[in-house]
Amino acid sequence: MSSSLAPLVLKPLEGVEAAKRAAAYASVDNHVLPEHKVVGIGSGSTVPYVVERIVQQGPKVNAARWFVPTGFQSKELIVQAGLNLGDVDSFPVIDVTIDGADEVDPSLNCIKGGGACQLREKVLAEAAKTFIVVADYRKESPQLGQKWTQGVPIEVAQFAYASVMRKLEALGGKPVLRMGGGAKAGPCVTDNSGFVIDCPFPASSFSSPSDLLAKIKLMTGVVEVGLFCDVAKAAYFGNADGTITSRTAAGEVKEGISFDVQRNPVVA
Numbered sequence: 001m002s003s004s005l006a007p008l009v010l011k012p013l014e015g016v017e018a019a020k021r022a023a024a025y026a027s028v029d030n031h032v033l034p035e036h037k038v039v040g041i042g043s044g045s046t047v048p049y050v051v052e053r054i055v056q057q058g059p060k061v062n063a064a065r066w067f068v069p070t071g072f073q074s075k076e077l078i079v080q081a082g083l084n085l086g087d088v089d090s091f092p093v094i095d096v097t098i099d100g101a102d103e104v105d106p107s108l109n110c111i112k113g114g115g116a117c118q119l120r121e122k123v124l125a126e127a128a129k130t131f132i133v134v135a136d137y138r139k140e141s142p143q144l145g146q147k148w149t150q151g152v153p154i155e156v157a158q159f160a161y162a163s164v165m166r167k168l169e170a171l172g173g174k175p176v177l178r179m180g181g182g183a184k185a186g187p188c189v190t191d192n193s194g195f196v197i198d199c200p201f202p203a204s205s206f207s208s209p210s211d212l213l214a215k216i217k218l219m220t221g222v223v224e225v226g227l228f229c230d231v232a233k234a235a236y237f238g239n240a241d242g243t244i245t246s247r248t249a250a251g252e253v254k255e256g257i258s259f260d261v262q263r264n265p266v267v268a
């Protein structure tokens with residue numbers, strides 16, 4: 001362990017938040033290595049713990065790195081942490097991207113886009129030599145659509161939303177245009193000025209997530225679909241008992257991994 005790192009002072013967390021933090025820390029320890037100079041930072045409520053652990057690796061290793069965000073939220077995380085902000089224009093090849101997910105199946109297919117960031121997230125996932133998913137135990141699922149029941153998030157060009165919704169209905173979906181919520185009248189608008197349609201499908205549609213993805217992606221007006229198929233190399237799930245489950249795309253599963261979040265990261 002690097003002796004130059006100050007002892008960690010972590011605020012106590014419980015339940016789901018503790019699970020998110022443990023999964024995020026484990027993913028950074030295993031995949032953000034000193035030789036990695038370009039790191040993609042995903043979106044959502046788990047990713048702040050990813051950035052926290054990266055900062056704990058120390059200013060020396062991070063001074064030589066660039067961090068590429070998947071949207072406004074992660075850009076702010078990078079800037080607030082004092083890390084070097086990069087862009088995928090400048091770094092089209094990323095060493096490792098770490099991101100959250102709304103649901104993950106045993107093959108590591110994911111539903112993403114609960115925070116409407118799926119377009120930039122997918123660009124950074126595909127640009128990465130290694131794409132890693134971090135989540136809490138609620139997201140691990142035998143088949144997509146069982147845990148994240150509000151539907152597949154689909155970003156569309158604004159003027160095409162009604163036409164895409166009709167096509168999604170014809171595909172067996174029950175599309176709903178996502179609204180901005182209490183803070184905004186009208187639809188949710190993404191970082192790319194698109195609208196988002198949330199579309200639940202019958203369970204049979206998720207027997208092949210990549211087929212479903214291909215069908216939706218071909219609809220004119222669709223910008224990106226929150227189905228990530230065959231992209232993730234590994235996933236880390238924080239469990240309610242404080243342990244971690246890891247899964248790899250190759251099918252390796254490790255359950256009950258103990259992880260001490262109070263321990264400093266190992267930095268060469």
Ligand SMILES: O=C[C@H](O)[C@H](O)[C@H](O)COP(=O)(O)O
Nearest residue numbers: 044045046100113114115117
């Ligand atoms: O658009 C948002 C993203 O796909 C998030 O990564 C996803 O919603 C998971 O977020 P959280 O870590 O808050 O569950």
